[in-house]
Amino acid sequence: MRSFVLDRQAFTLRWVLAPAALVAAAAHVPVIGPHLTEAPYMGVLFVVLTAACVALAVAAMVRDTMAVYALAALTCTLAIVGYIATRLVAFPMLADDVGNWFEPMGVLSVGSEAIVVVTAGLAFRAVGGRAQVHDSSGDGSPLPV
Known part of the structure; x- marks a missing residue:
């Protein structure tokens, strides 16, 4: 039995998620160079974030599974938390x-x-309304979520 997490969802939401992820990626490109010079650890994180956002945008368009949505949410939530943290706390080489x-x-x-x-x-x-959990009794009967 396949999990709904890996099944293609065919959401129209992918038409919002993919461009937003690409904008997030593009917004980091201009600051990668300066950060690689001033704070290399942050520059590398920006490179990784940019690549992840592009990959997630492509994945959402090619096969929009719940795993893609979960990874996109996790990636962008961590990016937002990072932004907030650098505005509240002086990180090494990023105090300004x-x-x-x-x-x-x-x-x-x-x-x-x-x-x-x-x-x-x-x-x-x-x-949420479509997901089902199967009980472990072995008969395969779904339980409501």
Whole structure:
């Protein structure tokens, strides 16, 4: 038996999630170079985040499974938490970011990441009524969720 987590959902939500993930990726590209120079650890994290957002956008368009929505939500939530953390606490080599809440690329990235998180949440809500849990008695009968 296949899990609904890996089944294609064919949501129209992918048409929101994919562009938002691409905008999040694009918003990080201009700051990768400066961060690789000033704070290499953050520059590398931006490279990883950019690649992840592009991969998730492609995955959402090719096969929009609940696993894709879950990974997109996790990735973008962590990015938002990272943004908030760097605005509240002085990170090594990034002390000048503290209090700089309205840096244009930061606002763009957080906004697009928030759209990804909300869209993924809507996808989870949509499957909530369709998901079933099978009991372990062995007869395969579904239990309501």
